Amino acid sequence: KAGVTQTPRYLIKTRGQQVTLSCSPISGHRSVSWYQQTPGQGLQFLFEYFSETQRNKGNFPGRFSGRQFSNSRSEMNVSTLELGDSALYLCASSLQGTNTEAFFGQGTRLTVV
Amino acid sequence: QKEVEQNSGPLSVPEGAIASLNCTYSDRGSQSFFWYRQYSGKSPELIMSIYSNGDKEDGRFTAQLNKASQYVSLLIRDSQPSDSATYLCAVYIMNTGFQKLVFGTGTRLLVSP
Numbered sequence A: 001k002a003g004v005t006q007t008p009r010y011l012i013k014t015r016g017q018q019v020t021l022s023c024s025p026i027s028g029h030r031s032v033s034w035y036q037q038t039p040g041q042g043l044q045f046l047f048e049y050f051s052e053t054q055r056n057k058g059n060f061p062g063r064f065s066g067r068q069f070s071n072s073r074s075e076m077n078v079s080t081l082e083l084g085d086s087a088l089y090l091c092a093s094s095l096q097g098t099n100t101e102a103f104f105g106q107g108t109r110l111t112v113v
Numbered sequence B: 001q002k003e004v005e006q007n008s009g010p011l012s013v014p015e016g017a018i019a020s021l022n023c024t025y026s027d028r029g030s031q032s033f034f035w036y037r038q039y040s041g042k043s044p045e046l047i048m049s050i051y052s053n054g055d056k057e058d059g060r061f062t063a064q065l066n067k068a069s070q071y072v073s074l075l076i077r078d079s080q081p082s083d084s085a086t087y088l089c090a091v092y093i094m095n096t097g098f099q100k101l102v103f104g105t106g107t108r109l110l111v112s113p
Helices: none
Strands: A005-007 A010-013 A019-024 A031-038 A042-050 A053-057 A064-068 A074-078 A087-094 A108-112 B011-014 B019-025 B033-038 B045-050 B054-058 B061-066 B071-076 B085-095 B098-103 B107-112
Touching (some): A019 A087, A019 A108, A042 A064, A042 B098, B033 B071
Antiparallel strands (some): A031 A087, A042 A053, B033 B045
């Protein structure tokens, strides 16, 4: 069974630009959560989508947004990139997002220069 | 108080010893608890889940849960150098009517040959 697929794996962007990251969950999984991982802060929760609805949001500025499509694939967007947005962005898929096991994709490494 | 707390380590153990990793959480109503292993430069990998008080064993790994004390631990028996990684504790925490999966900052484990 295919795992969680994130694209692209690596990105280099310039300050002020915007970026879109994609996540395809495990087949049958309806919940997708996004996390930002940096050496100093660990895994920080960005948001969670279930059946195309954002159910939960972390403490990130409005520049960070996301959406989920009817096939459960999800995208996240970061606008007006800042140097501090450089991080590993991870998505995790689970059956229903509540009390169920979550599985991570390989992540997208974003570098903002 | 952080929602999920772990000692950052590093925890150093010799090969063949038992490694004991600990985690505390803030939400007394949490019902689902997970341990992930993350190698440097890789994404987190789920290794154990536990939902009931007591012990759950899987090979060399044993997860222990004490909901009254809001405490979860992971024991690794017969530690191997290949177990050297960062271990992340994760707990579903209630937030704005829905749960989100919150991670501790991780404990770095070093197993010396």
